Amino acid sequence: MHVDFKEEQLQFADALKRWIARDYSFEQRRAIIGSEAGTSSEAWSTLAELGMTALPVPEAQGGFDGTAVDLFVVMQELGRGLVVEPYFATVLGAQFLKLGGAHAALLERVATGELKLACALGERQSRHELRDIATRAEQSGSGWRLSGAKSAVVHGAEAGVLVVSARSGGGQRDEAGITLFAVPLDAPGVQVTGYRTLDGQRAAEVRFDGVELPPDAVIGQPGAGWDILDACADYGAGLLCAEALGAMEALFEATLEYLKTRQQFGVPIGKFQALQHRMADMYIHLEQARSMALLAAVQLDGGDIGERRRVVSAAKYRVGQAARFIGQQAVQLHGGMGVTDELAAAHYFKRLSMIELTLGDRDHHLARFVAQPGFQQAA
Known part of the structure; x- marks a missing residue:
């Protein structure tokens, strides 16, 4: 298949390519991986300055409302450079918030690079079936109480907010009864254990021990998150x-x-x-x-x-x-x-x-x- 990329898309790709060649060489990447943080705050700031964090965000929230093809050229260059920063995790989390139709304030922070996101979707028993969810969400007053655990959360420890899938109804593998939440990493009851993965990226195991969430933490509609x-x-x-x-x-x-x-x-x-x-x-x-x-x-x-x-x-x-x-x-x-x-x-x-x-x-x-x-x- 052939696609004629727009001039703006090629400019994004070229800007990334020049930055990686100048400031994100293979040896610089190895140093970042070997650091305690495992990522680089300077690299993340540069991505924000280049407009990469604003690219997937709607214009109403200060972004460029980029399409999947726009993101294609960016991800391609990040793959060539073996960039380990939490860009993919943040872009995926932003897509959840966009489709949910709310959380404009969070998207505005994503656009500026102030906020990183991660998606806590997989569990030990679920393998690749994301509808297999044992994490429970129960109504607590006007809000929700979240309990359970998520595994291999890409850049989970580096995020400020987690997108979490939980079961608020139905059977463990049902598509109905799934509710999505935006959960601050510093919320009481959230326990995160980060680690480095085989490829030099970062991931985390996350536990939710009776985490209390307000009604507006829900992404989309309760029970209809599939x-x-x-x-x-x-x-x-x-x-x-x-x-x-x-x-x-x-x-x-x-x-x-x-x-x-x-x-x-x-x-x-x-x-x-x-x-x-x-x-x-x-x-x-x-x-x-x-x-x-x-x-x-x-x-x-x-x-x-x-x-x-x-x-x-x-x-x-x-x-x-x-x-x-x-x-x-x-x-x-x-x-x-x-x-x-x-x-x-x-x-x-x-x-x-x-x-x-x-x-x-x-x-x-x-x-x-x-x-x-x-x-x-x-x-």
């Missing part, structure tokens, strides 16, 4: 496809450069036909993943829910497939050094592996794609 949750999960998956594409592009280019410079038997190993075939296969996977990621981004801005689900799951599956192949081939072609911490290739492969597991892996999205209405008839 449609927003489903739409935002697809939105996030689409953005992850764009990030993975950027990482795969950088990994492919690094591998190609290595084959041109590494010599064996007096010639660059890129001269060997067998390795040229491998690079050709990697390129095919990369271009197919690019087409599917772009298609998903375009569809996220459409209005057909069924088509959105179908295309996003197809893209997440195909991008995950390409990421695994390109990552494995890159490591092999680099030899033993391909898995060392000193080489960027290893970091790209780790990030691609984590993207594959976030918001549904290949098996999950393949099953979801097959389950969409009309698949059996088309087959």
